[in-house]
Amino acid sequence: MRQVAALAGVGLKTVSRVVNGEPGVSPELTARVTEAIRLLDYRPDSTASSLRRADRRTATIGLLLEDVANPFSSAVNRAIEDVARQRETLVLSGSSDGDPGRETRYVRAFTSRRVDGLIAVPVAPDQQALLTERQLGLPIVFVDRLSVSPAIDSVTVDNRPGATRAVQHLAAHGHQRIGFLGDVRTIWTAEERYLGYVEGLASCGLRLEPGLVQRDVSGVDRAQVAVTTMLLLPEPPTAIFTAQNLLTQGAIRALRTAGLHNHIALIGFDDFPFAELLDPPVSVIAQNPHLLGMTAAARLFERLDGDESPARHVIVPTQLIARGSGEIPFNQ
Amino acid sequence: MRQVAALAGVGLKTVSRVVNGEPGVSPELTARVTEAIRLLDYRPDSTASSLRRADRRTATIGLLLEDVANPFSSAVNRAIEDVARQRETLVLSGSSDGDPGRETRYVRAFTSRRVDGLIAVPVAPDQQALLTERQLGLPIVFVDRLSVSPAIDSVTVDNRPGATRAVQHLAAHGHQRIGFLGDVRTIWTAEERYLGYVEGLASCGLRLEPGLVQRDVSGVDRAQVAVTTMLLLPEPPTAIFTAQNLLTQGAIRALRTAGLHNHIALIGFDDFPFAELLDPPVSVIAQNPHLLGMTAAARLFERLDGDESPARHVIVPTQLIARGSGEIPFNQ
C-alpha cells in the first residue's frame, strides 16, 4: 500500500479510501491510485485491515462438522457457503470425526484466526470448548445438535417426530414387530430418533421388544451384522426402521443377502442418492440438509448483525418419502 | 497479550516466548505466564502474529472446488484437510459451480486473507486469475485439471487410459456398438475421457459412430433424455459408457425405464455408493478422490517447504471395478 501511495503520489489514507470504496476522493486521484494498483499487482491485505478496524471483523467463519466428506455434512457445508458468499464471508471448515480432542483443537485454531463466528456440530458431551468461547463473546450456532446451554442457538430437524412417523407408517401397513437400528447413543440425534421410535410404538399400541432393538451400531458392516442377527431370531421383525444412513445401507445388504428385501419392510432416516433405483425403492424420512445449513448460517449472521435476543432452537421438518420398501405390507 | 504480561509481571516478549514454546524462559516465569493466560482466557491472535512474522505464514490454505457438496469434491476436500491438519493448517473452501467470475472472486478473497497456498479445480479456460497469482509467487496446485501453464503442478487421474479400458472391457464382452455420454467438452476431464473412448474404439478395430456419441450432456435429467433417444435409434447401442457420475445415474434411469437394464451393458466413470446394490450392480472406472486430494496437498506442502523444482503432472490411477452391468454380453 505504501508503494501504491508512492507511485500514485498520494497519501496512504487516500489509497485506503480508494481500496475500500469510501467516498470523498476526486476522480483524478482515484484513477491514479487504480492505475498504480494495477501496475503493482497490489493485493489488499485483509488480515492487516481487520487487525486495525474497529469491528475487528475478518469476514471469515468457522465450520466444525463431523466429516466434510459425509453427504449430509457436505450439503450443510455448501448451504452455509452459499449464505456466507452473499456476505462476502469465507468458511474455514474442519472435521471432528466425533473426537472431542480434535474439536477442541479446531475451535482453538478458529479462534486464533479470529473468525467472526462459528457453526458447529458439537461432539464433546459437555460442549465445554464451545461454551467457553460463547461466554467469551464468540457468536456460535449449533447445527444438527441441541445445546446443553441456553446461550447457544441451534438448528436441527424434527428427529423425534420424524422417527415416530416412520414407525406409524410401518404400523399402518400392518406391522407389529418393527425392529430398530440406531447409532451410538451419545449422539444426540441417535437418542432422539430412538425416543421417537419408542413413542411411535406406544402411539400404535405396540409393545417394545428388546430383542428387536439394536443401539450403538455404527457403520455399514456392523449394521449388516446386526440385521442379519435380528433376522435369525425365532420371531424376527417384519419391518425395520434404521435411524441413520449408513445403517440403512447395512440393513439393505443384510436383507438382500437373506433374500428378504421384498418381504421385510424398511424405512431409513436420511435420504440418499439412488434410493429410488434400488429394488425395492427405499422409503425414507428425508432430512433437508441444505435448509438446515441455510438456516444455521442465517441465524449466525443475525447474531453478527447485533441480534441479542435469547437463543432459539429452530426445527426444520423432515419428510416421509414413500418409495416402496416402507409400504411392503405385513403378510400373515 | 499486554494484559497477560501485566498480570504475570513480565515483559511482552516473555509472554510471546511462552506462547510460542520458545526456549530460554525460566520455569518460574513460564508458570506465571501460563497461569495469567488461563486466568484471562487469553487467545493468541495468529493474524497479528503472521502479520509481523518474517515468513508471513497464516497456516491457512485456499481450496477452490466446483462444488463442496459433490461426493467427489468433498472426498478431495476431506483428504486435503487430513494432510493440512498434520501441518496445523486450516482450509478455506469455495465452490465455483464452474463460474469463472466466481473463481476470480474466490481467488481474490483467498489472497486478500493471505493464504499460504492454493489448491484448485480451475474453471476459466484461460486459467488467468490463477496463473497471475502463481506468477506473483503464490504456490498453487491444480487438482483434477491440467494446467495450461508449465508453472503449475497438477494432480489428476488417468482419465484417458481409464476411458479406453472401459471401452476395451465392453468390446471384450462382444460389444461393437458402444455409446458414449460425456459432460460439457470445455471441461478438461470430459475431453480426455472422450479421447480415451475414441482410442478405445480404435484399439479394438471398432468404428466411431456419431449417432452413438452424445457430448455436452450435463446433469441426470439430460443424460436420461440422451440415452432414451439413443435407445430409439434404428440401430441402438448394445453397450454404453458414461463419462461422469451424474450421467451414469441418468443412463441407469433411462435403461430401467426402457426395461433394458439387463440387456444393455453399462460402465460409468467414477464410482458411487450403492453401485453394487443396484440391479444389475454397476461396473465403474473408479477414481480415488482421497488419494487425489492427499497427493495434491502433499505437493502443495512440498512447495511451501521450499521445493523449487519444475512443476509436475502427477497421475493417480483409476481402477475398473466389474460388478455386473459392464459384463452383460452382446447377444446377437
Next chain:
DNA sequence: TTGAAAGCGCTACCAA
C-alpha cells in the same frame, strides 16, 4: 534470561 523499541499493513481520528 529478559525486555524495550521498532514496525508488519492497515484504518481511526483529527488536522489542514
Next chain:
DNA sequence: TTGGTAGCGCTTTCAA
C-alpha cells in the same frame, strides 16, 4: 478533499 499520526497484537532485533 487530503494526509499525517497513532496504534491494532504481535514478532524481530538488539541491548541489558
